Amino acid sequence: MTIQTIYAEKTVSVTDVRKNPCQYFIEEPVAVLSNNKTAGYMVSKDMFESMLELIDSKLIQAKFRLSKDRLKELAVLNEEYLLSASDDDLNEFIE
Secondary structure (H helix, E strand, O other): OOOOOOOOOEEEEHHHHHHOHHHHOOOOOEEEEEOOEEEEEEOOHHHHHHHHHHHHHOOOOOOOOOOHHHHHHHHHHHHHHHHHOOHHHHOOOOO
């Protein structure tokens, strides 16, 4: 049996998040579980911005902030993928 630490007081299943994701963007982190394992965390816009400010204040470069050049590179790759995608590939996406 594996023991896992969850860094949030509230948890929600991936299935419930899919039904109404906006209700879980609250002022505290919410652990999203998939098969009873933490798949990720959801935080509100304000909390995320506060986290970035804290990281910046500690002079730590956030790894998830992409440079302008990397964003351009990803945009080109995504465009290439979308243009080469078949109808079957695109039908996987559901709103």
